[in-house]
Amino acid sequence: MSIYNVGILVGSLRKESYNKKIAQFILEQEESKFGYRIIDISELPLYNQDVDDVGNPPPSYVRFRKEVASLDAVLFITAEYNRSIPAVLKNAIDVGSRPYGKNKWDGKPGAIISSSTGVYGGFGANHHLRQSLVFVNILTMQQPEAYLGSITTCIGPSGTIESQKTKDFLRSFKNAFEQWAERIIHTKGQD
Numbered sequence: 001m002s003i004y005n006v007g008i009l010v011g012s013l014r015k016e017s018y019n020k021k022i023a024q025f026i027l028e029q030e031e032s033k034f035g036y037r038i039i040d041i042s043e044l045p046l047y048n049q050d051v052d053d054v055g056n057p058p059p060s061y062v063r064f065r066k067e068v069a070s071l072d073a074v075l076f077i078t079a080e081y082n083r084s085i086p087a088v089l090k091n092a093i094d095v096g097s098r099p100y101g102k103n104k105w106d107g108k109p110g111a112i113i114s115s116s117t118g119v120y121g122g123f124g125a126n127h128h129l130r131q132s133l134v135f136v137n138i139l140t141m142q143q144p145e146a147y148l149g150s151i152t153t154c155i156g157p158s159g160t161i162e163s164q165k166t167k168d169f170l171r172s173f174k175n176a177f178e179q180w181a182e183r184i185i186h187t188k189g190q191d
């Protein structure tokens with residue numbers, strides 16, 4: 001049985017998203033102390049501070065913030081749009097960070113996987129995301145980094161990851177993330 005809850009936020013809403021397929025691969029790995037689930041960010045309206053200023057956030061914000069608060073760690077798996085992160089993912093980060101003083105991300109361990117059809121593997125998105133995570137105080141694993149380029153070549157006709165190298169890499173990334181997350185969670189417990 002899993003001890004720690006990890007939320008996966010996918011930076012793509014596309015039905016056949018490659019990033020969703022990477023998330024699916026993570027979900028299918030054998031059970032560990034870390035249990036993974038995808039957190040839906042598709043229903044969050046664009047953030048408007050007015051709703052928090054008058055204390056009337058939409059139900060989807062309330063649900064999402066509660067879900068984020070319950071997580072022990074966060075794994076971001078994202079596409080790159082125009083050398084940055086897709087707006088839907090930035091919006092989710094913004095929603096989770098507010099109202100002021102109630103940042104739900106605060107102090108959680110995190111990690112980033114970016115992928116793209118291009119050769120740079122979403123490097124721009126990966127690093128723009130890191131910038132926001134610094135501010136919301138997600139303690140983001142630095143190494144190993146994960147930039148999965150030319151992602152179409154790693155995925156077979158059935159829509160699953162077929163490249164052995166990519167599978168091995170993702171498994172070792174997941175292990176490293178779990179070690180990182182456990183260290184942060186224990187350090188927090190000793191505060």
Ligand SMILES: Cc1cc2nc3c(=O)[nH]c(=O)nc-3n(C[C@H](O)[C@H](O)[C@H](O)COP(=O)(O)O)c2cc1C
Pocket residue numbers: 011012013014016017018019020078079080081082083084115116117118119120121122
């Ligand atoms: C609006 C838009 C902007 C994009 N910008 C980039 C980019 O800056 N760099 C890149 O490598 N790919 C870019 N792409 C291509 C994406 O890598 C490709 O669409 C990929 O499949 C998106 O991830 P997904 O399959 O998870 O939806 C862009 C795609 C869209 C729709």
